[in-house]
Amino acid sequence: MRKEECFYLGKIAKKFSFKGEVLAYLDTDEPELYENLESVFVECNKHLVPFFIEKSSLHKNDFLRIRFEDMNTEEDADAIMGNAIYLPLSMLPKLSGNKFYFHEVIGFEIEDQRLGVFGKIVAVNDTTAQPLFEVLNGEIEMLIPMIDHFLVKIDRENKKVIMNLPEGLVEMYL
16 A cells, blocks of 8 residues: 555554553544544555554544554554554545545645636645645746635535635735
8 A cells, every 4th residue: 555545544652551552643533433443554664554453442532542463562562653554545534515635635726716717736735824725827836825714615526626815815926
């Protein structure tokens, strides 16, 4: 399995017992969706390795207590401490309406209700306080804030993100 075919679920945060159990921090708003997984991919040396789950349960809201098959000691748990965990993209719950996954809108055209189509979304920058669409218009790169108030519609059928942006925002780039 390649990383591009997966989504980041969280990371192995700490040991839970001296019998190889671990706590994985889940980077999700709905951790209960991932309580009964059969397996996950753990990133080991930049490769995704399948780990099969013997049993798991939610622990303090954002953590999943996991007992992996063939992991019985503290040393086994130490070997994967801090490693990221992934699941195949096919396991993401489908979103509808104006809810979307960041990876889903890459390649969509972006349209302003006033100006029309003004570029293509090439990436999403979520390292800032406010996530931003990185939009390409020819050679010009624009950063468009992903604010719910500006978002009119996610048109999955026509691969468009339709927005009502403040006057001057797009024009300052062009």
